[in-house]
Amino acid sequence: MDESLEKEEARKQREQLSPAERERVEDRVSALLDLLGKAHTMALLREFAFAEEPLRFSELEESLEISPNTLSLRLSELVDAGLLDRESYDEIPPRVEYRPTERAEDLFPAFGHLHRWAVEHALEVSPKSEQE
């Protein structure tokens, strides 16, 4: 079975890290998934993943259906997390632009992986007798 092989490799990868490092990394992953698991975060990042242009508050507010309250919160979380850069121009009317950081760009391929997984597998949310 090459499941075992993959597992082996994962294990090796993992053991190359010192226990302290390993914990730090695992905490990071948890923190990341914690963030990604919040409402709209993925949808938000998807917008940025496929946009060439920086995006503005009201653009996002429209294209996703999300209350300004929550949008504001999510955006600042993502900025704090270092996944988005926020640039505000002091004009009238005010203009604020968000763009993904390199760190976020590095993350997008990982989404690709999840995306690929999702093409073939789904979580069984609907208890019908459909898959496999």
Added chain:
Amino acid sequence: MDESLEKEEARKQREQLSPAERERVEDRVSALLDLLGKAHTMALLREFAFAEEPLRFSELEESLEISPNTLSLRLSELVDAGLLDRESYDEIPPRVEYRPTERAEDLFPAFGHLHRWAVEHALEVSPKSEQE
């Protein structure tokens, strides 16, 4: 720039899917991250990712610090999602074993990707005056 290249590829990948399919896939990813973002879920799956043996309720209850209530909930969510199989043996004392499904095994490499990302990048949880 090969960021653009990656983005290009992602875009292509994405456009090969019909709009309907695309939405289904994106919903799946969201559902997945929704689940993974919940408390303890990642820690739980990590246990299974590195275990050769099936795991039992009380093992998990100890190795992670999690109330039986929540553990039970998470486990059944994962079972419902088709990521874990639950096998209960009618013995005395009762024995229940959980093991990852193939679908979960297919997911673990994606974790590897996130793991690798986390080795080099962290979310900036400690924001001081270090940017700009």
Added chain:
DNA sequence: CCGCATCCTACCGGATACTG
């Protein structure tokens, strides 16, 4: 040993109205 039932609290996220 496994894990559900119950209770209880904290926080999340939506709606709406308002300000620089």
Added chain:
DNA sequence: CAGTATCCGGTAGGATGCGG
């Protein structure tokens, strides 16, 4: 335009105790 302020219902998840 880009948010903040306020209110409020829903739910997540910890603690505890009991049942199979």
